[in-house]
Amino acid sequence: MIQDIQPKCYHNEYIPRPIREGDVVFVFRGREVLLREENDCLTFPGDMEVQEKELQYLFSIDDRAFYLGREEVPGYTFQPMRLLRRCTPQDLCFAGMTAWHLYNWYAGHRFCGRCGKPLHHHENLRALACDCGNLVFPVIAPAVIVAVTNGDKLLVTRYAGREFKGLALIAGFCEIGERAEDTVRREVMEEAGLRVKNLRYFDSQPWGYASNLLLGYFCELEGSDEIHFDQEELSSAVWVSREELEPVEENLLSLTGTMIETFRLGKE
Ligand SMILES: [Zn+2]
Numbered sequence: 001m002i003q004d005i006q007p008k009c010y011h012n013e014y015i016p017r018p019i020r021e022g023d024v025v026f027v028f029r030g031r032e033v034l035l036r037e038e039n040d041c042l043t044f045p046g047d048m049e050v051q052e053k054e055l056q057y058l059f060s061i062d063d064r065a066f067y068l069g070r071e072e073v074p075g076y077t078f079q080p081m082r083l084l085r086r087c088t089p090q091d092l093c094f095a096g097m098t099a100w101h102l103y104n105w106y107a108g109h110r111f112c113g114r115c116g117k118p119l120h121h122h123e124n125l126r127a128l129a130c131d132c133g134n135l136v137f138p139v140i141a142p143a144v145i146v147a148v149t150n151g152d153k154l155l156v157t158r159y160a161g162r163e164f165k166g167l168a169l170i171a172g173f174c175e176i177g178e179r180a181e182d183t184v185r186r187e188v189m190e191e192a193g194l195r196v197k198n199l200r201y202f203d204s205q206p207w208g209y210a211s212n213l214l215l216g217y218f219c220e221l222e223g224s225d226e227i228h229f230d231q232e233e234l235s236s237a238v239w240v241s242r243e244e245l246e247p248v249e250e251n252l253l254s255l256t257g258t259m260i261e262t263f264r265l266g267k268e
Contacts, residue, residue: 001205002253005091008062010098014126016057017065019047024092025055025069026099032078033096034069042087045073056121058102061091068103081209082163085253093253101208105138112136143212144183146170147259147268148196150221153239154263155192160235167248169256170237171214184217192237193228194221202268205255216255218268242266 003010019025025045027034036043055067072078084096112119112130119128119136128136147169148155157168172187174180181199188196202216229237248261262268 001203001255001258002090002094002097003206005061005089005094008091010091010094011060012126014057014122014124019050019055019065019067021047022063023047023065023067024095025050025052025067025073026058026096026103027069027072027076028081028100028103029078031081033081033084033100034073034076035079035083036076037079037083040086042083042092044092045069045076049073049075056106058099059095061095066095066099068099068106090253097208098206099208101206101211102138104211108139109136139211140206140213141211142174142180143172143210143214144174144180144187145214145216145255145259146184146188146196147202147216147218147263148188148192148194148221149218149263149268150225150239152242154242154245154260155194155221155227155237156240156245156260157191157229157237158235160231160233167256167260169259171256180215181217184219188219191230191233194225195223196220197222200268202259202262203255207255214255216259218259218263 023046050069050073052069052071055069058066058068084093087093109119109128112132112134114134115132117130119130122129126138157170159168170188170191172183174183184199185196188194196219199217199219202218205214207214227237242264245264248257252258
């Protein structure tokens with residue numbers, strides 16, 4: 001999956017250092033990222049090209065540090081975020097998505113929500129601080145991905161009105177005061193009108209495109225298999241047998257793709 005960058009190591013401790021050779025600067029605008037595409041290879045601005053004095057340190061992967069910039073850099077153009085999926089090595093894709101998560105958090109937290117004064121960065125924590133004492137930590141939204149099985153069939157969905165047209169699974173945000181397992185039951189009922197049992201936790205995935213931490217669950221159908229799907233959220237929801245599922249190749253970056261493939265191979 002996208003976060004599996006071993007043997008490289010992601011360091012998210014907040015220990016800023018000045019930019020140096022080999023480091024990477026991400027500049028975002030809307031849902032675009034500043035990059036250069038040459039011979040199918042994506043590159044991002046580095047230490048020699050960025051004139052900006054106040055880069056925001058983000059994190060490191062091994063010895064390479066990543067920063068957030070604000071200014072355009074000659075020779076680079078803004079391109080859709082989805083191009084990040086084509087980055088090689090894969091840790092660059094993970095870095096871009098995680099940088100995007102942090103970018104959105106920084107951009108949305110410039111002022112204190114309690115007293116309205118500008119926030120400043122905490123010296124040694126990933127947090128924004130206010131003179132009034134308020135401390136603001138990164139926002140991560142937990143959400144569930146649910147593979148509902150019925151014997152050798154899997155409930156697969158397609159989203160309504162989204163750019164992504166591929167196969168999906170039931171998914172939804174955890175509400176305040178709710179256990180992840182209750183989110184699973186609620187979302188399956190809301191989106192497909194089905195009841196489930198025997199919930200089994202599968203794996204998790206940080207998904208910075210939507211500021212999520214995704215929690216994957218397998219569960220079994222309980223009672224009627226008649227689907228009544230939510231037509232605002234989904235364009236379709238159907239039972240598909242193992243044999244009918246196509247191998248998932250491109251989408252193994254995602255938890256959803258990994259779960260569908262796990263089912264197809266008979267491992268769940
Ligand atoms: Zn304040």
